Amino acid sequence: MVTSSAPGKVYLFGEHAVVYGEPAVPCAIERRARVTATEREDGLRVHADDLKLDGFTVEYDGDGDARPDVEAERPLVEAAMGYVNEAVSQVREATDAPDAGFEIQIESDIPLGAGLGSSAAVVVAAIDAATRELGVSLSPREIADRAYRVESAVQDGQASRADTFCSAVGGAVRVEGDDCRTLDGIGNLPFVIGFDGGAGDTGALVAGVRRLRDEHDFAADTVSAIGDVVREGENVLGTDDYESLGELMNFNHGLLSALGVSSRSLDTMVWAARDAGAVGAKLTGAGGGGCIVALDESDDALTALKYTPGCEDAFRAELDTEGVRRE
Numbered sequence: 001m002v003t004s005s006a007p008g009k010v011y012l013f014g015e016h017a018v019v020y021g022e023p024a025v026p027c028a029i030e031r032r033a034r035v036t037a038t039e040r041e042d043g044l045r046v047h048a049d050d051l052k053l054d055g056f057t058v059e060y061d062g063d064g065d066a067r068p069d070v071e072a073e074r075p076l077v078e079a080a081m082g083y084v085n086e087a088v089s090q091v092r093e094a095t096d097a098p099d100a101g102f103e104i105q106i107e108s109d110i111p112l113g114a115g116l117g118s119s120a121a122v123v124v125a126a127i128d129a130a131t132r133e134l135g136v137s138l139s140p141r142e143i144a145d146r147a148y149r150v151e152s153a154v155q156d157g158q159a160s161r162a163d164t165f166c167s168a169v170g171g172a173v174r175v176e177g178d179d180c181r182t183l184d185g186i187g188n189l190p191f192v193i194g195f196d197g198g199a200g201d202t203g204a205l206v207a208g209v210r211r212l213r214d215e216h217d218f219a220a221d222t223v224s225a226i227g228d229v230v231r232e233g234e235n236v237l238g239t240d241d242y243e244s245l246g247e248l249m250n251f252n253h254g255l256l257s258a259l260g261v262s263s264r265s266l267d268t269m270v271w272a273a274r275d276a277g278a279v280g281a282k283l284t285g286a287g288g289g290g291c292i293v294a295l296d297e298s299d300d301a302l303t304a305l306k307y308t309p310g311c312e313d314a315f316r317a318e319l320d321t322e323g324v325r326r327e
């Protein structure tokens with residue numbers, strides 16, 4: 001039995017545009033998914049108590065047929081289980097054990113589908129735990145690469161390496177296409193997170209941006225403009241010029257909003273944080289609902305968010321310099 005954990009993340013800049021080759025800067029945060037893998041005879045048994053569908057267990061027989069212990073529509077179960085299924089396929093391939101069976105237990109402090117990278121954290125931790133369980137230890141970069149293939153498969157071929165690389169190596173990173181690097185000397189930015197209690201469908205939101213980008217030149221320009229914001233942000237990162245960083249975050253949010261991935265509650269939280277003095281605020285991740293990230297050294301934005309109707313939870317997020325690790 002092996003337990004591994006991996007962190008979630010916020011995007012300082014660049015989500016969505018990163019799918020089309022623009023750079024992005026996600027930062028790992030101290031909220032983790034923990035996955036325990038135990039080898040079993042055959043098939044796959046998954047316990048995911050945090051997965052809404054209110055916590056359920058799915059057992060797969062040797063033929064890959066899912067038998068959930070709750071009444072749920074099959075497509076719903078399959079959608080929920082996609083990441084774990086694909087992660088186990090990657091483990092079987094990496095360990096050269098096509099028939100390996102696993103009991104997988106998932107526990108996570110990262111809200112699901114909220115833009116904090118729960119999918120990447122679960123997949124990265126699952127690949128690490130299950131490969132180690134079979135006596136194979138992959139480097140964080142190899143795990144990141146396999147986890148990327150999982151996200152790509154589940155999101156219909158439309159994913160970037162950003163979330164999975166960030167979760168595997170930790171800290172602040174920069175991803176542009178296949179080029180993935182760690183950013184040194186960033187330090188702890190004063191991140192405040194607001195969570196509306198909801199979630200967005202990453203695959204559908206990514207597909208929506210793709211459609212707009214295919215249909216309109218101005219939408220393609222909007223995606224490129226996000227890349228420009230990131231490139232400018234890189235010049236400021238590592239300095240203590242939070243004002244400029246914040247201004248660029250605000251611009252990034254506006255561009256994401258133009259691409260249709262914000263929501264009323266995300267906008268409300270963004271404005272609550274700004275009105276309380278945050279130097280910048282934007283949605284993080286795929287959008288549609290879920291989380292915003294604001295930059296504020298004082299406690300004012302945090303307090304304001306806690307009293308903002310529609311904001312279910314607000315908390316500070318510390319940079320997590322550690323990526324995937326065995327527990």
Ligand SMILES: Nc1ncnc2c1ncn2[C@@H]1O[C@H](COP(=O)(O)OP(=O)(O)O)[C@@H](O)[C@H]1O
Pocket residue numbers: 033048049050051079080081082083106107108111112113114115116117118119120122200201202203285286
């Ligand atoms: N604790 C968990 N247990 C099982 N599956 C999880 C868990 N957390 C995340 N997942 C998987 O990740 C999906 C959410 O990923 P996604 O839509 O990319 O949002 P995000 O990565 O922003 O949280 C869930 O639908 C589920 O399949």
Ligand SMILES: C[C@@](O)(CCOP(=O)(O)O)CC(=O)O
Pocket residue numbers: 014015016017018019113114115116117118119151158159160161162163202206284285286287
């Ligand atoms: C929208 C996107 O850029 C980030 C999605 O992040 P999350 O799964 O919502 O945490 C998609 C991707 O990079 O694969």
Ligand SMILES: [Mg+2]
Pocket residue numbers: 117118119120163202
């Ligand atoms: Mg995700």
